[in-house]
Amino acid sequence: MTGTTKGLVVDGLRKRYGDHTAVDDVSFTLAPGSSLAVVGESGSGKTTTVRMLVGLERPDGGTVRLDGQDRSARPRNRSERLSRAREIQMVFQDPYLSLDPRVTVAGCVEEVLRLHTRLNADARRSRVAELLSQVGLGEREATALPRLLSGGQRQRVAIARALAVEPRILILDEAVAALDVSIQAQILDLLAAIRRDSGIGYLFVTHDLAVVRHIAEEVIVLKSGRLVEAGPTDRVLDAPEHPYTRLLLDSVPRRGWNPALAAPGRRALG
Amino acid sequence: MTQDSPQVRSTGDGFPVLDIDGLGVRLPDGQAARPILDGVSLRVQPGETVGLVGESGSGKSVACRSVLGLLPAGARTSGTVRVAGRDVLTMNRTELAALRARQVAMVFQDPRAAVNPLRRVGDFVTEGLRASGMPAAAATTRAEALLDAVGIRDPRGALRRFPHQFSGGMLQRVVIAAALASEPALLVADEPTTALDVTTQAEIIAILTRLRAEQGTGLLFVTHDLELASAICDRVYVMYAGRIVETRGTDELFDRPRHPYTSGLLACTPRIEPGAPTPRPIPGRPVSLAEAPPGCAFAARCAHAQPRCSEETPVLARYGDGLTACHRADEGITL
């Protein structure tokens, strides 16, 4: 892999916990401004993979580069830590646990601006309002503590907070999985609009193949820590090459679906 | 609030295994009682699979738990919940225990919360059989056959193991085996696969539908997942803010929804088929009955709402082969 490829280049990523290999030689590329879905079931290593990208876990092997800059090692100092934060941000799955219960919505976005920008208090305040309105939150929500908000509203706050850093890449770790389906569509809509306007890249971690169809241009499929299939979304979903991908697709409920069809595929894979 | 609403002529004939009529539930919450359900009517015929679909706050879980007499502490009810003709709401403790041992079984979302972690799986599966008077040896034999039927390898060994030695999907199979052990007339499944991986979900659903068909059990399947309901149910009830807003046969519900909420749900559910349209969100958020304004609870989120919608609560009325609670259902609006 050359060091100067544009975008995010993950090469041979590996993570072990004791005897268990959680992520085993995973490589992929995310072109600037594009959207890549990381698909897998529990134990597939999809969450561990993205946690290594943002530095919440240390890889045991492999490299993560953004525009040729390596970010696999521990940051050496404050400015390196901050510049990495400006590259990749993350939205977590559980909207009920991803906000500090003691910090108001506006405070939560404002503190990010204080850390990452040189805006003065007035400029910060107007930027907070701007970010919140971008995700569809108003004055009333701004002064509220998280416990007064619904799950969907909290997830909007988490998105606004991540966008405040103006990252190049946003990782969404099952970010709509815990939401009601009508709210899920709102958030997907919002995410699509944000990407259109800002050219941010998405790494969309999900177990839900139906969502993948509507949010990602490319998809990689993980199974037990290994990458089993990668390609353009439509190709992978319409003409899967790996039996596991086919099994996943056969398992998605829809009208006229026969769940028994998935069973032989699963047995064949062990 | 009890109201007689016309019932759907359903596919099965004869006595329904479950007949909920005008069920209202209110919770005491300080001084003001908080309503949860209002006039819920629902039927399951023998051998029929009925879906109960709704988002959070819709009251679908409370409605399905009422079938086993599991209501929140201090809840006040109106209406009736008849299982095989007898009203569950007026049963005493002994009658409820007999009901749960013989007639109705329930499968919950989290199998770990449903089994006692300190007791062997064998005790759990045979519990219901023993309670209905089966000798120990016969119950064990039956339990082995059931575990085999739900696809657990080495059923004899499994009976001696503890719940923590099983994965979530395997444990849910055990729970289903236990639920079907006493050949209940009705199985209530409350989001039984929501916590499971998609491939495991497919297997559990395959097992559930096969055993249900073999035993002729009526199934009330509660889910938030419209696609899943469309795949396995004969008929679907859609709930919103503590009320049933629409019910009809699955095909007609999905092809020609008459309630704007149903069609909104269909439009916002991401579909996997090639060329499927982008999910179209419904504005606002789902509310519970306690938060709902007067009139139609969905009016504030509805693109077709008129002034009348926020004044008068629409009642369920017959349109096509089912019922819809919408003032404009007869106008033939293209939803």
Added chain:
Amino acid sequence: MTTTATPAAGTPDTLRRRPGLRGLRVLGQGPMFSAAVVVLAALVLVAVLAPVLAPHDPESLDLSASLVGTTGDHFLGTDQSGRDVLSRLIHGARTGLFGPLLVVGVSTLLGTLLGVVAAWRGGWADTVLSRSMDLVFAIPGLLLAILLVAVVGSGMTAPVIAMAVAYTPYVGRLVRSIARQEKARPYIESYRVQGWSGWTICLRHLLPNIAPTVLAQSAMNFGYALMDLAALSFLGFGVQPPTADWGAMINEGQSALQQGAMLPALAPSACIVLAVVAFGIVGEGLADRIAKRER
């Protein structure tokens, strides 16, 4: 059918409780909680205003008035040396509260620091800190105090230092365990992803969110420390005569018991019980409130 036990969410089980005081858990709500708070407030007030409230000098001897029963002048009678029992009780509240305050203050600060560092750093730092806390944990506090008295000499200093050391691992283990849970929560992780330093995250976000639980434990520890220090005074290792102290008063009152005078020993005993139970109820009540809020 599937109606079996689900583990009930309750007070954080990480809190350390003494077996004899577990029953207090049910009293931690409603009027008993308010009553306990009032008792504690009254105790503090009495301790602060002791010189004003006490009718007599707690240390003035009057051998002619030895073991006088309840009279108009001596509301709770006098002890063997003719000192006014009520005045000694009132002044005893000062040493009775001040000692535990120091113990709880020092052990809470130290325990929180060690616990948070162990939880946040993990790895070898966690191992070293946890093992050292286990080591101190294994030494009985009273024994440590008696050893230290042998070195430093009797008085308040040695027992307070020994108790502070002995109580630190209790706080440290609790803090380590809840801080580890808190650290794994996505809101803390999102601060890490934003690029904040570990110190800032711990001070501004982690500590405030675990503080209520630590506070509940400290309230309980206050009662335990009061009891332990009184026991040391009773044994003659703590506060030295003639200073008024509840534990020492019980010791001095022992011989009076044989002469049929109950009050010199019973009154301070009652004060100790009242204070310990009140602290226990408040601690349990706080813990329950936290558990409810988190649900």
